[in-house]
Every structure is written in structure tokens, then in C-alpha cells.
Amino acid sequence: MASVEVSALAKRFGTSTALHPTDLTIGDGEFVVLVGPSGCGKSTLLRMIAGLEDPSDGCVLIGGRDVTHAAPSDRGVAMVFQSYALYPQMTVAENIAFPLKVAKLPRAEIEERVRDTAAMLDLSALLDRKPRALSGGQRQRVSIARAVVRRPRVLLLDEPLSNLDTSLRARMRHEFARLHQQLGSTMIYVTHDQLEAMTLAERIVVMSAGRVEQVGAPIDVYRAPASLAVAAAIGSPGMNLLPATVVAVDADGTTVRLGGGEDVRTAVRVPGDAIGAAVTLGIRPEHLRPDEAGPFAGAVELFERLGPLSFAHLGARGEAGTIVAQLPGDRAVTLGETMRVAVAPQDAHLFAADERAFPRA
Numbered sequence: 001m002a003s004v005e006v007s008a009l010a011k012r013f014g015t016s017t018a019l020h021p022t023d024l025t026i027g028d029g030e031f032v033v034l035v036g037p038s039g040c041g042k043s044t045l046l047r048m049i050a051g052l053e054d055p056s057d058g059c060v061l062i063g064g065r066d067v068t069h070a071a072p073s074d075r076g077v078a079m080v081f082q083s084y085a086l087y088p089q090m091t092v093a094e095n096i097a098f099p100l101k102v103a104k105l106p107r108a109e110i111e112e113r114v115r116d117t118a119a120m121l122d123l124s125a126l127l128d129r130k131p132r133a134l135s136g137g138q139r140q141r142v143s144i145a146r147a148v149v150r151r152p153r154v155l156l157l158d159e160p161l162s163n164l165d166t167s168l169r170a171r172m173r174h175e176f177a178r179l180h181q182q183l184g185s186t187m188i189y190v191t192h193d194q195l196e197a198m199t200l201a202e203r204i205v206v207m208s209a210g211r212v213e214q215v216g217a218p219i220d221v222y223r224a225p226a227s228l229a230v231a232a233a234i235g236s237p238g239m240n241l242l243p244a245t246v247v248a249v250d251a252d253g254t255t256v257r258l259g260g261g262e263d264v265r266t267a268v269r270v271p272g273d274a275i276g277a278a279v280t281l282g283i284r285p286e287h288l289r290p291d292e293a294g295p296f297a298g299a300v301e302l303f304e305r306l307g308p309l310s311f312a313h314l315g316a317r318g319e320a321g322t323i324v325a326q327l328p329g330d331r332a333v334t335l336g337e338t339m340r341v342a343v344a345p346q347d348a349h350l351f352a353a354d355e356r357a358f359p360r361a
């Protein structure tokens with residue numbers, strides 16, 4: 001097992017920058033998820049750690065050793081891709097054994113490792129099958145088995161579940177969590193699926209436009225996004241973001257005014273000289289509750305019942321756009337009715353013009 005450290009690591013393709021200089025340390029045995037919108041540089045960062053892409057600047061250390069210019073096979077890493085890339089003419093057992101044969105391990109050891117790895121991934125009954133006789137989830141488990149059979153110090157996974165359907169993805173998420181416990185290896189997992197990020201990661205690394213925006217425990221990042229990009233990337237439905245102006249600042253917080261003239265009290269601390277400043281008010285759907293005197297109002301344009309809860313989309317607020325409020329599953333709502341909602345001061349977020357979050361009061 002090994003730690004992974006990247007230092008001032010950057011990647012340019014011609015004149016475009018896929019990754020700005022980035023520092024990141026991943027602990028030995030840690031499960032870290034890189035998450036962010038398409039094109040934000042997640043795969044590029046992962047591929048440079050794997051040695052599949054040459055950095056433009058900076059260095060990569062694995063287990064304290066500088067591997068920036070080492071071949072992929074000399075880094076102690078294994079990678080699982082979105083496409084399974086199994087050898088179709090080989091059986092499951094032969095596919096799993098392949099990297100060990102290449103490494104010229106003794107036959108008895110290969111057999112033992114294939115048996116153990118297959119058991120770990122629930123593939124023991126499928127060892128004689130060819131890939132075409134497997135389901136998508138089984139094929140992905142074989143490709144994971146083939147990666148972990150070498151006992152890599154670091155396992156790199158690039159959107160490994162994105163070809164699978166929803167229920168299989170949920171099952172495989174559990175398997176990854178279990179696999180991480182069993183193997184204890186350092187795992188770096190790339191996804192644009194924030195549900196995978198939230199459920200799998202010990203720490204998430206939220207990326208946007210070639211930069212790391214925030215690193216932290218999933219729940220901390222969810223509760224206190226450091227920037228608008230993080231607020232937009234984590235949470236589904238996403239955080240409501242409304243343009244507002246700072247009208248009052250005191251020791252307990254800040255009052256902002258919405259475009260329609262309504263005032264909203266927040267427990268956020270902004271500098272005293274920010275009166276009049278344009279800010280963005282952020283509120284998660286679950287923090288908006290029906291309140292006759294609430295500052296947010298709109299006609300219900302769309303109502304989604306998910307069973308235990310539902311989402312009301314309140315429209316027609318002019319430049320503020322639609323607001324999404326989470327409601328109990330059994331709440332009766334009529335399309336077109338006007339609903340008023342409010343937020344508690346401690347649940348409101350404020351972002352400055354430079355898109356960084358202001359701290360809580």
C-alpha cells in the first residue's frame with residue numbers, strides 16, 4: 001500500500017490547460033473520489049498518476065518515490081476503466097490470470113491468487129465462462145479482479161460504473177466499499193456521479209475547470225461548499241442560487257435583498273464594507289420549508305413525487321429563475337398554486353462576486 005502525492009502537477013494540451021498546477025496528498029489506504037463536471041480534468045489527473053499521460057509540469061510521488069518519469073508498469077498501480085476491455089477468447093480465469101502470467105509468477109501462485117480474487121469479487125462460479133456469456137456487471141467485476149489480482153499498491157478507477165444500469169451501479173457501489181475494506185489499498189476513483197462520490201469517498205476532491213476547488217469529507221463539502229462550482233457539483237437537485245445584494249451586516253450575520261425586494265436573513269459573516277455588494281444566495285432544496293410569510297414565492301410549475309419526499313419547482317421569479325423546494329412525500333400540492341417558502345438563517349449560504357463562499361458567522 002502507498003500514499004500518492006502530486007505536487008504542482010499540470011497538464012497542457014497545446015494552448016489549452018487541462019489541469020492547472022495542482023497539489024494533492026492521498027493517504028496510504030485512503031479511498032478518494034475525484035468528482036466534477038465533464039472536462040474538468042479528473043481523468044487527466046488520474047492518467048498522470050497512472051503514468052498514461054506525461055505531465056507538462058510538476059511531479060508524482062507514490063509511496064514517497066518520485067515516479068513522474070517511471071513507466072506505468074513500474075509504479076505499483078493498476079487501473080480500471082469504464083470499458084471492460086476483457087480478452088474475448090479467454091475465460092474469466094484466464095483473463096484474471098493474464099497480468100500474473102505476464103509477470104511470470106509460478107503457476108501454483110497464479111492459481112491461488114486467481115481463486116482468492118475471484119472469491120472476493122463473487123466470480124468463483126464463473127471462472128470457466130467467456131466474457132460474452134457474462135452480464136455487464138459481471139464483466140466489470142472481472143476487469144476489477146484483473147486489476148486487483150496483482151495486489152497493486154494503488155488502484156485507480158476511471159468511471160468504472162458508468163456503463164451499468166442504475167440498480168447494478170448501486171450494487172457495485174457496495175462492492176467497491178467492501179473491496180476497499182478487504183484490500184486496504186489506496187483507491188482513487190473518478191466519477192461525475194455525485195451520488196457515487198458521496199457514498200464511496202472517505203474524502204472527495206471536487207474539481208472544476210482544471211482546478212481542485214475543495215477537498216474534504218463528503219458531508220463537510222456538502223454542508224459547506226467553498227465555492228459556487230462546488231455548490232453546483234454536489235447535491236441533487238442542486239443548490240438554489242439566487243442573485244442578491246447585501247443590505248445589513250452585524251455580529252450574528254448578514255441580511256441580503258433579493259431581486260424582488262424581499263429580505264433574507266443569513267448566519268453568514270461578510271465584511272462590514274460589503275453593504276451594497278452583489279452576492280449569490282445559496283439554499284439547498286431541503287432547507288426551504290413552506291411558510292406563509294416566507295420571502296420566496298412562486299407558482300408550482302413542476303411537482304415530482306419520489307415516494308418518501310417530493311420536489312416542488314416554483315417558477316416565475318423573473319431573473320432569479322426557478323426555485324426547487326423539497327417537501328414531505330405526502331404533502332398535497334396542486335400544479336399552478338402559489339407557494340411561499342422560507343429558509344432558516346443557519347441554512348443559507350452566501351457567495352461573493354469571485355464565487356468563493358463567505359464563512360458562517
Ligand SMILES: Nc1ncnc2c1ncn2[C@@H]1O[C@H](COP(=O)(O)OP(=O)(O)OP(=O)(O)O)[C@@H](O)[C@H]1O
Binds near residue numbers: 013036037044192
Ligand atoms: N489528448 C488530449 N488532447 C487535447 N485535449 C485533451 C486531451 N485529453 C483531454 N483533453 C482536454 O482536457 C480537458 C480535461 O479532460 P479530462 O478527460 O481530464 O476531463 P474529465 O473531467 O475526466 O471529463 P469526463 O468526465 O468527461 O471524462 C478537456 O477539456 C479535454 O477536452
